[in-house]
Amino acid sequence: MTESIPKLPLADVVEVIVSWLQANVGWLFDFISNLIEPTVAFFTAVLMFLPTLVTIVLIAALTWWLSSWRIALFTLIGLMLIANLGYWEESAQTTALVLTATVISIIIGVPIGILCGKNDTARNIITPILDFMQTMPAFVYLVPAVIFFSLGTVPGVIASVVFSMPPTIRLTNLGIRQVPEDLIEASDAFGSTSSQKLFKIQLPLAKTTIMAGINQTIMLALSMVVIASMIGARGLGEAVLTAVQRIEVGTGFEAGLAIVIIAIVLDRLTQNLGQGNGQHPRN
Amino acid sequence: MSKIKVENLTKVFGKQKKRALQLLKEGQTKKDILEKTGCTVGVNQANFTVEEGEIFVIMGLSGSGKSTLVRMLNRLIDPTSGSVFIDSEDISKVNDDQLRQIRRKTISMVFQRFALFPHRTVLENTAYGLEVQGIPKNKREDRAMETLQMVGLKGYEHQLPSQLSGGMQQRVGLARALTNDPDILLMDEAFSALDPLIRKDMQDELIELQSAMQKTIVFITHDLDEALRIGDRIALMKDGVIVQIGTPEEILTDPANEYVERFVEDVDWSKVLQAENVMKRAEMITLDKDGPRVALNRMRETGLSSLFAVDRRNRLQGVLSADAAKQAIDEGKPLADLIERDIVKVRPDTLLNDIMVQMAETNHPVAVVSDDDRVRGVIVRGSVIGALTGKEVKTHD
Known part of the structure; x- marks a missing residue:
């Protein structure tokens, strides 16, 4: 029966739209490229600026300050292992890509989350879009990313942002909505403006939840690293990909292990960032 | 002239507000209106005045509409119809900006569950009302310290609300409301969440503070003993309707109907009669x-x-x-x-x-x-x- 109905030209429509965008909004894509490229380069440069060992000690110290000595010790050993295996530069590139994707996700995601938190209509429109973004196989994002931004790190960042932004939006929305009704009433009753209410009451109280969302975003961005390397993003993903193509189990394991170490360090670091602030509200 | 004057104030929750209002005017009951329109009547054509310096108690059981009524006085809930005059200005008609000014300068509120901001210190909570007015930090904190001292919380200003007991938290709530130096204080079951002994202390303290401040206070409670203790006049509510308004004695000795009578049945007369x-x-x-x-x-x-x-x-x-x-x-x-x-x-x-x-x-x-x-x-x-x-x-x- 399905054969009797002509196939809907969905693929054609999408291609038309994409080529129109390419032709007419190309300047926008160039502009975005010109923002992302230097950001990634900057983060990489920061991580590569000092001698590796000094950077490792500094990161471990930061971890100690933000959470516990146990995690600091793990960070120290883990990062030294990465350096020893010779993946320091690739790790720096990967971390830079993840950080850039995260920063962009926060800049875009938190305001959208706030909008959803304050407005039911916005939430009802945006929630299905987020579902779509998250259920679509991550590979699919690579195609438009490559078309608009060609090969390299930039489309990798873009694909990571699309894939990893939803948790930040969702949890910001949740955090705003979780602020108890009587606190909102109290804030209104004392004559707060909408923005005073947001910055003095809602955001501070939603902070822990928002941080949980950002933590998830970082993890998702990291999980995109290997996929992004397929379109030419530099870093550990590239090393894994090469190892897979050449069936070098040992090299693949090393690079994979490095990703896991970075994942654990970033996870612990950002997890404790939210909680730590909750415990010490006065600084 | 009365400080607060409420005229035909009505709140209907639901979609068919107009029809519900019409039915209300025809004198239909809350239950009938719910059946016919699906609308819940929160407050039904309330009328009363509150004089300057008076403690006016609105009493009723839960669901009687007393919390809705008090929230319409500062428009945390917008009335469906009717007017609230404060100093002869109808606040149901003012725009957002004017409303904000009234909330900042004229009316403060104390909440049942304290509603303190958990991420702010006692001092920052107390100074909140002045902070949103853009008053410089040292000035607003000086003022906040004064009110904290007034409610007996000096020395606790750098604690977080969660570090204080319930009674102390509500003192912060009271201090926060007083720091703005409002004319009118709305207290929504302010002492109901406290245990009985603390509640009594707080009532005494409110009466004592009131004798010095002479604010106009609208106090919501479900507790008759509390109403009798602190109220200059009491309005009794049932199903969104004000059943009787009078001095504590009038309510006790001359109950307007069976409902009020049942309410006052269990009262401890020795604490009421003089x-x-x-x-x-x-x-x-x-x-x-x-x-x-x-x-x-x-x-x-x-x-x-x-x-x-x-x-x-x-x-x-x-x-x-x-x-x-x-x-x-x-x-x-x-x-x-x-x-x-x-x-x-x-x-x-x-x-x-x-x-x-x-x-x-x-x-x-x-x-x-x-x-x-x-x-x-x-x-x-x-x-x-x-x-x-x-x-x-x-x-x-």
């Missing part, structure tokens, strides 16, 4: 004028065994017993030497509860005297017992 509600006319002799024989004669006439002795200006000197009068005749002594001068005196507004304690310690009747010691009446055991059973109570004029 000396002047239970006193009887005192029989007296005037020392400089009347002799012992006159006194004995009057005792015989009235069937009493003792009389109050007063001077010519009706000031209480003591109590004369029948035995002492006889002794005066037998021994020819002046009455002034034989009267018992050590007697219990109470003011007309002394609570029955306090009088009972003093009565237990004396065999003489208790004298009710005005500030200048003039006798206003007498309290005997029989009239106290009568009053406690809820009968034989007269209101003063």
Whole structure:
């Protein structure tokens, strides 16, 4: 029966739209490229600026300050292992890509989350879009990313942002909505403006939840690293990909292990960032 | 002129508001309207005024609409129809900006569950109202410190709310509301979440603060004892309707309907009635004028065994017993030497509860005297017992 109905030209429509965008909004894509490229380069440069060992000690110290000595010790050993295996530069590139994707996700995601938190209509429109973004196989994002931004790190960042932004939006929305009704009433009753209410009451109280969302975003961005390397993003993903193509189990394991170490360090670091602030509200 | 004037204030929750309003005007009940329109009537055509410096209590059980009513006074809930005049300005018609100014300057609110901001210190909570007005930090914190001191929280200003007990948290809530120096204080079940002893302390403190501040207070409660304790006037609500408005005594002694009657059934009368509600006319002799024989004669006439002795200006000197009068005749002594001068005196507004304690310690009747010691009446055991059973109570004029 399905054969009797002509196939809907969905693929054609999408291609038309994409080529129109390419032709007419190309300047926008160039502009975005010109923002992302230097950001990634900057983060990489920061991580590569000092001698590796000094950077490792500094990161471990930061971890100690933000959470516990146990995690600091793990960070120290883990990062030294990465350096020893010779993946320091690739790790720096990967971390830079993840950080850039995260920063962009926060800049875009938190305001959208706030909008959803304050407005039911916005939430009802945006929630299905987020579902779509998250259920679509991550590979699919690579195609438009490559078309608009060609090969390299930039489309990798873009694909990571699309894939990893939803948790930040969702949890910001949740955090705003979780602020108890009587606190909102109290804030209104004392004559707060909408923005005073947001910055003095809602955001501070939603902070822990928002941080949980950002933590998830970082993890998702990291999980995109290997996929992004397929379109030419530099870093550990590239090393894994090469190892897979050449069936070098040992090299693949090393690079994979490095990703896991970075994942654990970033996870612990950002997890404790939210909680730590909750415990010490006065600084 | 009244500080707050509420006219036909109505709140309907639901979609068919217009139809529900129409039905309300036709006098249909909350239940019928819910069935016909699916709308819930929160408050039904409330009318009342609150005078400056008055504590006006709105009392009712949960679901009676009292919280909705108080939230319409500062428009945390927008009225469906009707008006709220504050200083003769109809706040149901002001724009957002004016409303914000009124909330900042004129009306503050204290909440049932305290509603303190958990991420802010006691001081920052207290200064919040001034902070949103853009008042410089040192100035607003000075002011906040003053109010914290007023509610007895000096030394706690850098704690977080979660580090304080319930009673102390609500003191912060009160301080936060007072820091703006508003004319009107809305207190929504402010003490209901506190345990009974703390609640009583807070009530006492509110009354004490009020005598110094003279704010206009609208106080919501479901607790009759609380309403009677602190209210100058009480409005009783049921199903969104104000059933009766009156002074505590009017509510108690002259309940408007069966609902109010049932409400006041369990009240502890000894904490409500005052000396002047239970006193009887005192029989007296005037020392400089009347002799012992006159006194004995009057005792015989009235069937009493003792009389109050007063001077010519009706000031209480003591109590004369029948035995002492006889002794005066037998021994020819002046009455002034034989009267018992050590007697219990109470003011007309002394609570029955306090009088009972003093009565237990004396065999003489208790004298009710005005500030200048003039006798206003007498309290005997029989009239106290009568009053406690809820009968034989007269209101003063």
